[in-house]
Amino acid sequence: MNDLNPVTLNKKIELQAKLISKNEELIQAYRTAWKEKCDTLDMAITELKEAKELLNASQSAVNLLRQELKEAKAQITSNESELETLRPLKPAKVIYMTHNELNVLKDVNDSWHENEGGYSEFSKAFITISKSVGGTLAQLQSKELIYDCYDGYEDEEPMWCMTHLGASVMISEGHEYESNLIYKKEIENVNVVIQ
Numbered sequence: 001m002n003d004l005n006p007v008t009l010n011k012k013i014e015l016q017a018k019l020i021s022k023n024e025e026l027i028q029a030y031r032t033a034w035k036e037k038c039d040t041l042d043m044a045i046t047e048l049k050e051a052k053e054l055l056n057a058s059q060s061a062v063n064l065l066r067q068e069l070k071e072a073k074a075q076i077t078s079n080e081s082e083l084e085t086l087r088p089l090k091p092a093k094v095i096y097m098t099h100n101e102l103n104v105l106k107d108v109n110d111s112w113h114e115n116e117g118g119y120s121e122f123s124k125a126f127i128t129i130s131k132s133v134g135g136t137l138a139q140l141q142s143k144e145l146i147y148d149c150y151d152g153y154e155d156e157e158p159m160w161c162m163t164h165l166g167a168s169v170m171i172s173e174g175h176e177y178e179s180n181l182i183y184k185k186e187i188e189n190v191n192v193v194i195q
Helices: 006-089 099-111 131-142 164-172
Strands: 093-097 146-148 160-162 190-194
Touching: 093 099, 093 164, 099 131, 099 160, 099 164, 099 190, 131 146, 131 160, 160 164, 164 190
Parallel strands: 093 190
Antiparallel strands: 146 160
């Protein structure tokens, strides 16, 4: 019967109302925290999407640069090939020689180790060089067709080797060098005029 007492009943109602109010506050606090978490997740998802778009744009830029580099390399190769085909069209250099000079140049060429480029057996260490041939060698050297590998070395006999121009003369006269001639890129288009 005491439970039906109006004062007690009012207190219970009051307590129930406070409890409901507290629960509503707690629910509202959870809702606010949940909304903040959702907002944070949405923001993170947006940032991830933007980062992914930026990464995709960067990847596209890298791919484009790779393609441009590939095309540039192909163009360089094409230009080099075109230059190589145009080289023989360069005006021929005229070289004036005597029969004697051409014969001595052929002898130097035959003694020259073309793939070593700085070694020759056309030297007093290997052959006898007459005064007449010595004079012709001086003329060939003045025309820059041969050079002395030992120039500047004391107590060394001259060793005569071909220059690029000398090899060019030999090619114009029909001599064929091995494919790995070290001077191949420096070979010039020449016309030999025998005087």
